[in-house]
Amino acid sequence: MEFILIILAVMLAVFLGWLLKSSFNVQPWVAEPVDETANQAPMNANAKVVALATLLAVVTSFFALIMSAYGLRMDYGDWVPLNEPQLLWLNTGMLFLASLVLQWTRNGTVSGQVSRLKPGLIVTGLLTFAFLAGQFAAWRMLSASGQYVWSNPANAFFYLLTVAHALHILGGMYVWARATLRVVNGAHPDSVRESVVLCTVYWHFLLIVWLVMFGLLLST
Amino acid sequence: MAYVSIADRDHEIEHHDPQTFITKYVWSQDHKVIAVQYSITAIFVGVVALILSAMMRLQLGFPDTFSFINPENYYQFVTMHGMIMVIYLLTALFLGGFGNYLIPLMCGSRDMVFPYLNMLSYWVYLLSVIILLASFFVPGGSTGAGWTLYPPQAIMPGTPGIDMGILLMLASLAVFIVAFTMGGLNYVTTVLQARCEGMTLMRMPLSVWGIFMATVLGLLAFPALLVSAIMMLLDKTIMTSFFIPAISSMGADPGHTGGSPILFQHLFWFFGHPEVYIVALPAFGIVSDLLSTHARKNIFGYRMMVWAIIIIGGLSFIVWAHHMYVSGMNPYFGFFFATTTLIIAVPTALKVYNWVLTLWQGNIHLRVPMLFAIGFIFTFIHGGLTGLFLGNVTIDLPLSDTYFVVAHFHMVMGVSPVLVVFGAIYHWFPKITGKMYNETLGKWHFWMTFLGTYSIYLPMHYLGFLGVPRRYFAMGNTEFMPESAQTLNSSITLSALFVAATQILFFVNVIWSLKSGKKAGPNPWGATTLEWQTPDTPPKHGNWGHDLPVVYRWAYDYSVPGYADDFIPQTVPPDKAPAGREHGGESH
Numbered sequence: 001m002e003f004i005l006i007i008l009a010v011m012l013a014v015f016l017g018w019l020l021k022s023s024f025n026v027q028p029w030v031a032e033p034v035d036e037t038a039n040q041a042p043m044n045a046n047a048k049v050v051a052l053a054t055l056l057a058v059v060t061s062f063f064a065l066i067m068s069a070y071g072l073r074m075d076y077g078d079w080v081p082l083n084e085p086q087l088l089w090l091n092t093g094m095l096f097l098a099s100l101v102l103q104w105t106r107n108g109t110v111s112g113q114v115s116r117l118k119p120g121l122i123v124t125g126l127l128t129f130a131f132l133a134g135q136f137a138a139w140r141m142l143s144a145s146g147q148y149v150w151s152n153p154a155n156a157f158f159y160l161l162t163v164a165h166a167l168h169i170l171g172g173m174y175v176w177a178r179a180t181l182r183v184v185n186g187a188h189p190d191s192v193r194e195s196v197v198l199c200t201v202y203w204h205f206l207l208i209v210w211l212v213m214f215g216l217l218l219s220t
Numbered sequence: 221m222a223y224v225s226i227a228d229r230d231h232e233i234e235h236h237d238p239q240t241f242i243t244k245y246v247w248s249q250d251h252k253v254i255a256v257q258y259s260i261t262a263i264f265v266g267v268v269a270l271i272l273s274a275m276m277r278l279q280l281g282f283p284d285t286f287s288f289i290n291p292e293n294y295y296q297f298v299t300m301h302g303m304i305m306v307i308y309l310l311t312a313l314f315l316g317g318f319g320n321y322l323i324p325l326m327c328g329s330r331d332m333v334f335p336y337l338n339m340l341s342y343w344v345y346l347l348s349v350i351i352l353l354a355s356f357f358v359p360g361g362s363t364g365a366g367w368t369l370y371p372p373q374a375i376m377p378g379t380p381g382i383d384m385g386i387l388l389m390l391a392s393l394a395v396f397i398v399a400f401t402m403g404g405l406n407y408v409t410t411v412l413q414a415r416c417e418g419m420t421l422m423r424m425p426l427s428v429w430g431i432f433m434a435t436v437l438g439l440l441a442f443p444a445l446l447v448s449a450i451m452m453l454l455d456k457t458i459m460t461s462f463f464i465p466a467i468s469s470m471g472a473d474p475g476h477t478g479g480s481p482i483l484f485q486h487l488f489w490f491f492g493h494p495e496v497y498i499v500a501l502p503a504f505g506i507v508s509d510l511l512s513t514h515a516r517k518n519i520f521g522y523r524m525m526v527w528a529i530i531i532i533g534g535l536s537f538i539v540w541a542h543h544m545y546v547s548g549m550n551p552y553f554g555f556f557f558a559t560t561t562l563i564i565a566v567p568t569a570l571k572v573y574n575w576v577l578t579l580w581q582g583n584i585h586l587r588v589p590m591l592f593a594i595g596f597i598f599t600f601i602h603g604g605l606t607g608l609f610l611g612n613v614t615i616d617l618p619l620s621d622t623y624f625v626v627a628h629f630h631m632v633m634g635v636s637p638v639l640v641v642f643g644a645i646y647h648w649f650p651k652i653t654g655k656m657y658n659e660t661l662g663k664w665h666f667w668m669t670f671l672g673t674y675s676i677y678l679p680m681h682y683l684g685f686l687g688v689p690r691r692y693f694a695m696g697n698t699e700f701m702p703e704s705a706q707t708l709n710s711s712i713t714l715s716a717l718f719v720a721a722t723q724i725l726f727f728v729n730v731i732w733s734l735k736s737g738k739k740a741g742p743n744p745w746g747a748t749t750l751e752w753q754t755p756d757t758p759p760k761h762g763n764w765g766h767d768l769p770v771v772y773r774w775a776y777d778y779s780v781p782g783y784a785d786d787f788i789p790q791t792v793p794p795d796k797a798p799a800g801r802e803h804g805g806e807s808h
Contacts, residue, residue, distance in 0.1 A: 001486055002411040005538070008440060012534050015436070019421070019530050028422040028522055031773035031794035047333045054408050054439065059400060062443035065490070069447065069483055073462065078478035149458060153479065156460040160450070 003071060007064040011057055052198050056205050059168060063209050066164065067216055070157045074220055082154045084217050085141050091134035092214060098127035099200075099207045106200040114189040117196070123179045124203070128169060128176070135166050154220075161213050165206065172202045222777065237761060239697040240375065245476040249335035251320045252763050254342050256652070258316030261342075265349050266309035267723075274720050281713025283694045291693040295364030298691070300356075302367025303389070306495060307396060308349055310637055314502040315400070315438065316345060319407050319431045320653070325751035326428050328416025328521060328769045330762045332406040341406070344399035351392040358384035366691065368488055371481050375456045377470050386456065390449040397442045397449075402800040407435040416750075418771035423790070425749050425775040426519065429526055430505020433533045434498045439536070441494035448487040449789075455479065482547055489540040496633055497536040500530055503640040504571055507593045509775070510643050511575055513747045514590035515582030516786045518776035520574040530569035535564040545616045550731055554613040559612035565604070572601060583779065587745075588662035592643030595670045596636050603632025606681065621691070624684020627677045635673045642669070642726065649733070650740030654758045657733040665725040672719035679708050746787045749775045753791050 073079065105120025107113075139159065142148075149159040179195040238244035248254060276297045279289045290295075320338070324331050332338045340464070355362035365373060373379045375386055411432045424432075451462040453609030461479035512519040519525060541549065541557040575597055584590065606628040610616045619625060642665070649657050686705055688695065697703060743752040755765040769791050777788035 001490070004490070008537055011440070016530050016534050020527065022421050023523060023526055026420070026422040026523075028420075028774040029518070029776070031777070031788075033794065034418045034770055034772065047409050050412050051334065051405050051409045053406050055401075058404075058430070058439045058443060061440045062447065065444050065447045065487065069451070069462070069487060072483050073480060074485065076478050076480060078461070078466070149454070150475075152461050153461055153477070156454065156462060160454070 001068045001072065004061070004064040004068040007060060011060065011153075015057075019191065045195075048194060048198060052201060056202075057204070059209075063161075063164070063213065064162055067213070069218065070220075073153050073157065076153070078152070079154055080152045081171070081220060082110055082142075082147065082152070082158050082217070084158070085138045087134055087138045087141065088214060088217075091131050091138065092210065094127050094131040094134060095207050095210055098124050098205045098212075100130065101127060102200045102203050106196050109189060109193050109196050117189050117192070118183050121176065121183055121196070125173070125176055125180060128173060128203075132166055132169060135162055138162070155165070158217060161217070165210055165213060169206055172199060175202075232658040232701075234737040242351050245312050246328075247339060249339045250403065251324050251332050251335070251338060252652075252759065254338055255320035257342050258312055258320060258345065261346055261349060262309050262313040262317060265304055265353070266313075266352070268307060269301045269304035270720050270723070272297040272304075274717055276353050277713040277716040279693065281710040281716075292364060294693045295400065296362045296380050296385075299366055299369075299389075300352075300362050303353070305634065306499070307393070308352065310499045310633075310641075311400070311438070311495070312345060313641060314499060314637070315407065315431060315435060316342065318427070318502060319403070319435065320508065321648070322427055322751065323407055323410050323431060325754070325759065325763060326749055326775075327411060327414060328419050328750050328764070328766065328771060329410060329414035330768070333409045333414050334406050337402050338405060338406050341399050341403035344395060344402065348392045348396035348399055351388055355381065355385050355388035355392070358388065360385055363389045368485075368492070369452070370488075371452060371455065371479075371484050372465065372467055372476075375452065375464070376467070376474075387453070388455050390456075393449045394446055395417045397446045400438055404435045404439045408430065408439070416768045416771060419750075419790075421798060422523070423771055423774045426505040426508040426522070426525055426529070427502070428505065429529050430501040430508075433529045437494045437501070437533050438498045441491045441498070444487050444491035448484055448491075449671055451487075452484070474574065484546075485544050485547055486541070489543045490537075492543060494536045497532055499633060500635050501533065503596070503637040504529065506644045507596050507640050508571075508575065508578075509749070510589050510593040510640075510647055511578050512776050512778060514585045514587055514593070514645075514746050515579050516585070517578055517582035517745075518778050518780045520577040520580075521570075522776060524570060524772065525574055526572050529624070531567045532564060535560060539564055542611055542616070544619045545613050549612075558611055562608065565608060565611075566700070568604060572597065572604070587646075588657070588659060588666060589647035591663065591666040591670075592639045592646065595666065596639040596643065598670075598702050599639060599673070600636040601633050602677075603628055603630075603636055607632055618687075619684055622686075623680050623688050623690050624686035625688050627680035627684060631677050635677065639670070642666070645730075647745070648751075649730075650744050650757070651754075652758055653688070653734055653737075654740055655733050655737035656740045656744065657737060658729050661725055661729040661732075665722065665729065668722040668725070669719060672715055674721060675715040676712050676719065679712055683708060683712075685713050706723055715785070743789075745783070748773075748777055748787050748789050750790055753789050 101120055102124045105116050105124060108116030108120065139162070142155070142158075147155050149156050175195055176199050179192045179199065182192050183189075225338070238248060238250065244250075246326055248257070266630060275289060275296060278286055279294055323329075343436055360381050362381050363369070363374065363385040365375075365386060369386070369389070375382055377600075381389075411424070411428060426686050430621045449462070454460040455462050455464050455476070459475050461476045462478040463481055463484040464479045465481065466476060466478045467474065508525060539557060539560045541553060542561045545554055545557075581595070606624070610619060610625060610628055646662055650656070683705060686702070687700055688705055688709075695706070740757060742754065742757045745752070750769055750771070751759070753769060754763055771790045772793045773788065773790055775790055777790075779786045
């Protein structure tokens with residue numbers, strides 16, 4: 001359980017530290033005109049960014065817990081390490097490129113280079129679909145070679161982690177699809193800017209989760 | 221000012237302005253309606269759990285008397301009672317009910333920042349309740365694995381409900397977690413982003429602090445329950461071996477290869493212990509506000525109270541294994557968790573001292589909410605002290621499987637938060653409904669509940685010291701238990717039935733008051749917080765009329781020297797003395 005504890009400690013240290021800092025040197029019992037309290041505004045972000053950050057904390061906790069369970073379970077005698085398909089390297093590349101292209105799209109959207117928006121979103125989607133298709137192919141390859149989910153606890157964790165990750169990507173694809181459809185239908189770039197920015201953060205986050213997960217799978 | 225960015229976007233609220241009966245009361249996106257929906261559903265399912273506990277007590281008090289209670293359904297009653305009370309009643313009511321009602325009103329916003337998601341949260345919660353209750357009616361009945369659902373027995377033959385019962389329980393939990401996450405994102409974001417002008421973090425009422433921190437805990441801890449539910453579902457349905465060891469069951473080999481039941485315990489309690497504080501922190505916050513308002517005194521040590529909530533929240537993640545002392549853990553491991561458990565008692569005790577010091581020399585009005593709040597201090601101290609016993613490994617080992625533990629956690633996590641729930645409902649009833657409740661009925665309800673629960677749980681501690689084991693359908697002829705233990709058990713059952721029946725007073729009061737109660741003024745208690753300053757009672761959609769409130773002070777300006785009134789609402793500017801101001805309603 002050390003892994004989840006470290007992850008949680010970092011998240012809580014940042015958040016609770018911020019809360020404590022915001023409450024130090026404050027005299028709440030002193031009534032003040034509004035102008036003076038304005039300086040105590042705690043955050044400078046919009047609601048969707050805060051909601052996404054909160055969601056990412058939840059998802060981090062979810063994956064960190066599965067990986068902690070992985071670490072505990074692999075110490076048992078029936079654990080047989082899985083030979084991960086080489087295809088996963090290619091998939092990793094796809095997801096990395098998707099993240100990169102989305103960042104390029106996001107930068108363009110924010111800086112007013114709206115011509116990047118449509119091709120950027122479409123290429124991001126294609127690369128992400130390629131990642132998902134690659135994951136699906138990897139599961140098929142494993143089951144074709146007799147490595148079913150129930151065959152061994154290592155297999156079970158492999159399928160659990162990768163399927164959970166793929167489902168989170170699909171959740172992101174829902175937002176991506178809505179933004180892309182609007183762009184294809186000629187919506188003003190301003191109307192999708194926020195979605196693109198948030199999608200970019202989400203894609204980077206899932207790339208990091210994948211890299212940590214892939215590293216764990218390869219090293220055990 | 222970033223923190224008013226959502227609260228003052230009037231046009232965003234108009235998007236879900238209800239037009240029809242359906243959009244106003246059924247598919248409503250108004251946080252107040254959603255709060256009532258959550259509360260009614262949670263209380264309904266809580267009554268189901270109360271009836272289940274009465275059935276358990278009938279068996280324990282009068283064994284071999286009732287033919288309709290057999291060992292199988294006894295364990296099903298125990299399991300469903302525990303799970304419903306902890307998750308589907310208390311968590312849902314404190315966060316979905318009070319969280320939804322109080323956060324926007326106390327923070328001065330028009331609604332939650334994502335009203336549609338908020339609405340979805342309730343309906344998904346209702347779905348989880350329906351799935352859970354459906355398990356009573358499937359072949360084999362609901363699961364009887366105990367509320368902790370420990371493997372391997374939770375899914376192996378010999379335990380009731382190992383077919384559809386356990387599957388529906390796990391599915392229901394997963395759906396509940398989805399609902400909670402949708403609600404939780406809203407609560408956190410609303411507190412951080414939608415407070416009105418002047419409502420700094422350190423001016424928030426402690427109710428909001430408690431609900432906010434409990435939501436943070438829930439968002440980080442519920443994934444552990446989700447992960448364990450998913451893994452157990454896979455163990456049950458496709459024969460993986462996350463938790464189920466190589467085992468022979470009824471002479472057959474089910475095919476599992478060596479999973480770890482202890483792994484499940486770690487995951488479950490990684491959720492399970494923060495869950496105690498998911499329930500307790502909102503109760504802490506609400507009781508602070510009730511005490512301060514009805515004692516006409518500022519809360520003692522507001523900053524300490526806030527920091528205690530934050531620190532308790534952080535520490536709650538590193539005490540989980542004190543639920544597992546009897547699992548055969550490394551003694552150093554036990555030592556670590558005993559230490560952290562005792563450390564978390566420090567900020568908790570600090571809160572108790574501050575509540576008592578808030579009452580000290582206050583102008584105490586023993587109205588119904590105040591009675592429940594003071595009752596909470598008693599029961600919480602009681603349950604907290606026995607928690608110190610059980611936090612120590614050497615004391616926990618002999619007591620772990622006895623009724624001492626049952627008495628402890630019911631005092632600290634059952635009775636205490638339920639007293640706060642009642643206190644809070646009585647306190648905010650005039651604002652929610654626009655009617656005053658019947659004070660006499662309310663006082664009868666309090667005294668019978670308070671004294672009744674003590675007559676249940678005080679003797680139960682003694683049963684634990686005698687070594688009477690929990691989880692047993694019948695004790696049989698056991699030499700170490702004197703005859704008087706059974707007599708005591710019968711007495712506890714009678715008390716439990718009495719307390720359960722007493723709750724009828726509450727429902728009668730609510731129904732009678734809704735129909736015939738006196739009209740409530742906007743601020744019958746002379747309270748300072750924003751929800752009592754709304755232009756309408758009950759507040760209308762959007763809460764504040766045309767203009768959002770502006771906050772100039774904290775929520776605890778009671779009996780401020782030099783002022784004519786004994787309270788100054790948060791909306792009163794510092795240069796305007798409230799001389800000659802009248803309270804807004806009756807029964808003050």
